[in-house]
Amino acid sequence: MAFKYGILGLLAAQPLHAYxxxxxxxxxxxxxxxxxxxxVSTTLQRLERDGLVEPAAARGERGRLPYxxxxxxxxxxxxxxxEPESEPQQLREEIYLKLLLASRVANGxxxxxxxxxxxxxxxxxxxxxxxxxxxxxxxxxDLVLLYKGAVLHTEADLKWVDVCAEEIKTGSDRx
Amino acid sequence: MTTLVELTEVSKRYDGxxxxxxxxxxxxxxxxxxxxxxxxxxxxxxxTLLNLVAGVDRPTGGRVxxxxxxxxxxxxxxxxxFRRARVGFVFQFFNLLANLTVLENVLLPAQLQGTRPAQARxxxxxxxAQLGIADLAGTYPARLSGGQQQRVAIxxxxxxxxxxxxxxxxxxxxxxxxxxxxxxxxxxxxxxxQTVVLVTHxxxxxxxxxxxxxxxxxxxxxxxxxxxxxxxxxxxxxKVRIPEEQR
Numbered sequence: 001m002a003f004k005y006g007i008l009g010l011l012a013a014q015p016l017h018a019y020x021x022x023x024x025x026x027x028x029x030x031x032x033x034x035x036x037x038x039x040v041s042t043t044l045q046r047l048e049r050d051g052l053v054e055p056a057a058a059r060g061e062r063g064r065l066p067y068x069x070x071x072x073x074x075x076x077x078x079x080x081x082x083e084p085e086s087e088p089q090q091l092r093e094e095i096y097l098k099l100l101l102a103s104r105v106a107n108g109x110x111x112x113x114x115x116x117x118x119x120x121x122x123x124x125x126x127x128x129x130x131x132x133x134x135x136x137x138x139x140x141x142d143l144v145l146l147y148k149g150a151v152l153h154t155e156a157d158l159k160w161v162d163v164c165a166e167e168i169k170t171g172s173d174r175x
Numbered sequence: 176m177t178t179l180v181e182l183t184e185v186s187k188r189y190d191g192x193x194x195x196x197x198x199x200x201x202x203x204x205x206x207x208x209x210x211x212x213x214x215x216x217x218x219x220x221x222x223t224l225l226n227l228v229a230g231v232d233r234p235t236g237g238r239v240x241x242x243x244x245x246x247x248x249x250x251x252x253x254x255x256x257f258r259r260a261r262v263g264f265v266f267q268f269f270n271l272l273a274n275l276t277v278l279e280n281v282l283l284p285a286q287l288q289g290t291r292p293a294q295a296r297x298x299x300x301x302x303x304a305q306l307g308i309a310d311l312a313g314t315y316p317a318r319l320s321g322g323q324q325q326r327v328a329i330x331x332x333x334x335x336x337x338x339x340x341x342x343x344x345x346x347x348x349x350x351x352x353x354x355x356x357x358x359x360x361x362x363x364x365x366x367x368x369q370t371v372v373l374v375t376h377x378x379x380x381x382x383x384x385x386x387x388x389x390x391x392x393x394x395x396x397x398x399x400x401x402x403x404x405x406x407x408x409x410x411x412x413x414k415v416r417i418p419e420e421q422r
């Protein structure tokens with residue numbers, strides 16, 4: 001879903017062919033979302049079929065076809081931008097599954113598992129700080145917001161690890 | 176790298192408090208030039224550890240060795256001399272003297288140390304310039320923002336060119352912007368070779384600025400990890416992407 005609207009958003013600024021869409025999309029996301037050219041072409045074809053984009057000119061150099069937004073495409077983009085995101089919370093990290101299983105498996109050492117996970121989150125916070133600083137130096141304040149979001153999520157993950165460790169300790173103190 | 180700080184089986188119990196120790200059998204070595212963050216929940220022993228390293232407090236067991244000095248062997252007078260010469264301490268609430276100007280606050284440890292006044296003034300002027308507060312030299316602390324007061328406190332901590340800069344929640348009383356500026360300054364000092372030990376409960380601060388994070392829980396070292404400061408590849412770190420099946 002989001003990729004389709006990402007393309008509409010790029011075409012709203014100017015007509016682009018598939019290769020430019022790929023390059024600009026990846027740049028927009030600061031390299032945090034890589035797409036392949038086949039995916040871009042297929043999506044553009046689907047958008048054309050649905051009447052949201054149309055060819056802006058004849059095929060140019062190396063048979064590249066520039067697309068532009070139709071009026072319906074502009075409306076669809078505006079409606080999407082106005083809509084808050086309400087997908088279910090994505091807890092896709094394997095650590096949740098590992099924790100659930102480790103607590104059921106005999107001798108599952110949760111404390112060590114949590115300590116190792118904690119290191120990953122601390123390193124992630126450092127890495128995100130580096131990227132945030134780089135984005136700021138490049139004048140990409142919009143990307144800074146993305147990284148700040150990632151930092152907050154990581155802080156929550158770290159806090160969760162600490163809560164788990166605390167719960168496990170309290171549990172064992174009670175026993 | 177030479178070891179600057181070494182704690183061996185260090186324990187600390189406070190009088191009158193029965194039950195568990197503030198620190199219990201802590202072993203920790205910090206190299207010269209390292210920037211180490213000490214993390215942990217409140218009551219985990221972070222500040223106790225820092226006070227022992229600073230020679231502000233004495234352990235009830237074990238040995239604290241800083242810059243080749245075994246602190247428990249020093250009497251009070253020599254311990255005070257050690258603190259003045261070797262350690263710079265930055266606190267959460269700045270602890271500036273209200274009836275002294277910025278410059279006088281910064282000069283105070285040098286005077287106690289017996290540094291020649293002209294030499295101390297030169298050093299103070301350098302520090303105030305380095306920390307961006309040269310124009311505040313004649314101002315009294317009450318007229319300064321929190322961030323400015325903390326910079327004065329950092330200048331005061333560095334006036335005697337300590338081997339070790341210790342900071343206990345130095346951004347705890349500052350707003351986000353002021354806190355970030357203070358941390359940038361401390362990180363800059365570290366880049367210039369200063370050994371720094373930072374106590375914080377803020378993981379973001381610890382990970383962002385320190386190269387090593389030691390986590391204390393209930394007076395024990397729960398984890399000790401060095402972080403990699405190399406520039407990461409964005410898509411290995413963040414994926415702005417919703418799962419395939421939902422597209």
